Amino acid sequence: MRLQAPYTAESLEALVARFGSPLFVIDCDLLRRQYRALAAALPGVSLHYALKPLPDTTVVQVLAREGSWFDLATNGEVDLVRNAGIPADRCVHTHPIKRDPDIRHALDYGVTTFVFDNPDELAKFAPYRDRVRLLLRVSFRNPQAIIDLSRKFGCDADAAIGLIEQAGRSGLRVTGLSFHVGSQVGKPDKYVEAIDTCTGIIADVQQRGLPPLEELDIGGGFAIDYLEPAPAIDSFCAPIRSALRRLPKGVRVFAEPGRFICGPAGISLSTVMGRARREGRWWYYQDDGIYGTFSGQQYDKMRFPVEPVRGHDRPRYPCVISGPTCDSLDVIAEDIPMPELEIGELLIARQIGAYTVACATDFNFFPRAKVIAVNVEP
Template identity: 55%
Template sequence: MAHAHSVLNFQSFAARTLSADDIRLVESAVSQFGAPLLMLDCEIIRQQYRALNNALPNVTLHFALKPLPHPVVVRTLLEEGASFDLATSGEVELAAQEGVPAERTIHTHPIKRDADIRDALAYGCSVFVVDNLNELAKFKPYKDEVELLVRLSFRNAEAFADLSKKFGCSPEQALAIIETAQAWNIRIKGLSFHVGSQTIQPQKYVDAIQTCKTVMEEVVARGLPALSTLDIGGGFPVNYTRQVMPIEQFCEPINDALNELPETVQVLAEPGRFIVAQAVMSVASVMGQAEREGQMWYYLDDGIYGSFSGLMFDDAQYPLVTLKQGGDLLPSVLAGPTCDSIDVIAEDIMLPQLENGDLIVGCMMGAYTSATATDFNFFKRAQTIVLNEDAFSEDSMNQERLIG
């Protein structure tokens, strides 16, 4: 199972510190539930949602379930007034189970099975995304029930994931789709795009918005019904091991570009990582150790087949902290628990001498971690502990609940 993946290096290690309260909370949770754990703080989810909502005041935020499709995340954001971005029948089912009103959802997977369309429509979600004529034809039987967004492609080599490589069409193709939809009596509601995950420069959004504005003007020039919606996707950056632009500053040029659109255009966004990445800490314990080629190898009870799956699938680099302080620092490696040799989390790092049972905490572990974790080698994935599920107050601080 030899796959290439990136591991953390010394420069990215120990980028965060934990407060005394954090340390007590981690130790209490491990004492109660064991390790490995994921500690999900609902108050951080609220704070992140509010920060982005304030930074994009005229944009309706549809949380993308993909990075952390967890019932408590859905409930927390629903209470905040969020809308939701769904991409699969499983996500439709989760939204329905948690009481999300269907009118506050959109279905944005550009390539769907007929069953996916039927499941979403049965729930009441009627806004879908297409990026080609083959996909458009799937909606002929449902033309009286749906409104579609046409997704444009904007390549971004700088992003964690260049999502326009797999999905999206050119402006010319978009116009052809819109003209064909008119002939087939299928309503096109607007346009959408996604400039890529963890986009560092807001200019990518500005360029995409300006191109979409031009397409919207051409639609009117061709005598087609005016488009009423623009979905600017997600990709808003968060701090892993390097600082990114504060979200208020990041969104300023985006807002300026959006202000150039006609007032009749409703703007949506699909944030995922920005909302949940910061909200989860992982806790793993040392289950064994050995000296190999001059380095101490510490084997943790969580690894890349578990909560650190983002090292393989997401190209993320998570700040790590050991609770043990003091003593000489030794060249070290952190490895996961499985029998696979690629299950290595961090190499060439300097750590104090650790003992079996010592704890390693990973920060920024909310996005694409538990969502892509496996039970490979029959090592069960980490349990999730929920903090501050009730609205934040002194009474609700530090409450814990095991939810699986």
């Protein structure tokens, strides 16, 4: 099914007439565009799509045809890529905290590269010492990131050598380092700091005569446009490219982007199901909300551009856009400029592919948006 950009009102209305509302649309042309843009900005870096923000079989298969590798964190993600026909040797398992059944499930599929960040986690791999390769995750706290992932995971840089030596005494092989400087990162400085610190750890390992570190996972977090524009990806990555050139020769570098690839590829179509004047403003109630596709506003701290599908040239007034549930938390936007909307009008939200339908619920028995993919073939 083709959907030509820029989308026309007629084409969007036809989709809703066919599939219903609310509707979540994955535009695979945009997936390819984003993947290629990041690959061009980070030449020589293998891109492992992180399934977490949009775990979808079509997304995985489209990206596999682009040459993508895959970053897995749970048994469900392992099952998804296996069912999608992805070879296990194109996957890594990057969750730093796992149960033994999680390790065994990934190993049974054929994944052999895992991440750890502390002694207790390291000990879990002792029964599988002949089957696994380990990456040590290092923490780099980042107040500039919207989501600071190093708050929850990663060891201090000065603890890295000790953990690598402990792994060696246990007969476990640490083959590289990993870090993640956070999500929706606006400046590249922390990537550069992390790469330079890891370069120093790699050199220290070599000087101590320990088995060489051959891999570096630089994480994800590359920002996209929401209500404010993000930096152009090529210029954003320029300092990162320079830092990577300071690594020892032969170190394989990979990244684990999620949001950057899938975020712009998602659009949401919702229908105004009711309206009311309250305290001098129109309130518009649409059939998708905070407990559905717009869950990213709660869990991911993002705000999405929303507009009517038709009538862009009408006068606009501050209004409230609300979701459908009986919960007063279910409000999408306050004082958003909108034309006066009628019941039955369609609204479109853009840049809504990441951490949205992946986090949606059926709260209040309002069903989640139906998910479809368009432009699957180039």
